[in-house]
Amino acid sequence: MKRNVEKYDYQVLNDAKNILMEIDMPKELYNPRCVMIFCACAQMIDGKSWRHISEEYMSVHDIIKYVNEVFPNKAGLDKKGYQENSRETFRDETLKRWVSAAIIESKAGLAANDRNNGYRFTSAFAALIRTYGSDQWEDSLSAFMETYESYSKKLKQVKSLPKGYDVTCGNITVKLGLSAHNKLQKQILEEFVPNFASGAELLYIGDTSDRTLQRDDKRLSQLGIKILxxxxxxxxxxxxxxxxxxxxxxxxxxxxxxxxxxRVDYINTYCSYKNDIEVAFVTAFATTKKMLQVYPKIAWDTEIWIAEEATHLTHKNGDRFMGRNPEEFL
Structure with a gap:
């Protein structure tokens, strides 16, 4: 049987391979046998949504039976299916390694070769793959990978070193932790500010783990900002x-x-701005696709900035433009 297949005749096997690749699983753990075992553990077939995956324990015997019934002759890659004596290969070369990779768990207190043992997805990994194929997949994957140590990295015994984003705005430098959210904050300070608020003071920024990373209480008070x-x-x-x-x-x-x-009304009501200060609200997105998912919820007379189109700013409505005198348009 082929060890590497670019595209399977079963879409669900292509999906399984892609999921395993997305979490940086070693190549030998998304080969044809592995992707069929993956679908067996999920009890997935073509046409079934990933949100309906199973979280039941499955014995190695049941996994082999499922694979042979749903993907006959090893998904058409061989002349015959898996024999019962494939149990050790399934268990030792795939399932036990996935346990080490923290995406599968076995029944507690039972030996690996106990016939009553079974395997199922961990709750965290199951929650992730339920979103596969949906609009939530990218966010779910990003959140999962923030805390998940990939098995490829674990096998290389890579030493974990503190990492993050060092970002400077004006005369202030802050260190943001690594996350998709903080990456966007970095883009805001490095691209949005120079393009649309050059020279602006950074009065406040919160990290995903430290909500008061930078906070100039004195300056905020002078401007009448109490929202903090x-x-x-x-x-x-x-x-x-x-x-x-x-x-x-x-x-x-x-x-x-x-x-x-x-939210806009609350902030404006709660703060008492001084000296005829103009106030602008900007919702920033990494991509246009992400913005379109919530566009109807965004308040009128606020701004939209998208990192992948960093030199453009979208104003939701035409009554007032950030930085322009409305009289210019009369």
Whole structure:
């Protein structure tokens, strides 16, 4: 049987291979035998949504039986299916290694070769693969990989070193932890600010693990910003552009938190701005695709910035443009 297959006749096997590749599984653990075992553990067939995967324990015997029934003759790659004496190969070369990779678990307290033993996906990994093929997949994968040590890396015994993003805005440098959310915050400070708020002061920024990473309470108080007292409504970034006398609230959108009308109204009501300060709300996205998922929820008269189109800014409505005098359009 072929060890490497570019594309299977069964779409569910292509999906399984892609999932394993996305979590950086070693190549020998997404070969044809492995992807069929993967689908057997999930009890998946073509046409079935991944959100309906099984989380039941399956014995090695049941896995072999499932593979032979659903993917006859090893998915058409051989002249015959797997024999019962393939149990050790299934267990030792795939399942036990997936246990080490923390995507599969066996029944507690039983020996590996106990006939009553069984295997199922871990709850964290099952939650991830339920989103495969949906709009939530990319976010779920990103969140999963933030805490998951890939088996490929584990096998290489790579020493874990502290990493992060060192980002400078004006005369302030902050260190953000590695995450998709913080990557977008880095892009905001390095691309949005120079393009649309050059010279702005960074008054506040929160890390995913430290909500008060940078916070200038004195300056915030001078400008009448009190929103920091309620962290549930707190924007990710607060800037002040002195040249335009403008406060800019920026939200780095990952899965929630866009500037909807209720949130904008709350912030404006809670703060008492001074000296005729102009206030702008910017919801920032990594991609246009991500923005389109929540566009209807974004409040009118707020701004939209997309990192993949960094030199453009979208204003939701035409009554007021950030940084422009409305009288210019009369």
């Amino acid at each position: 007292e309620d962290t549930s409504k707190l924007p990710d970034i607060i800037l002040y552009d002195a040249d335009k006398n403008r406060i800019i609230y920026v939200e780095a959108y990952s899965s929630t938190g866009e500037f909807n009308k209720d």
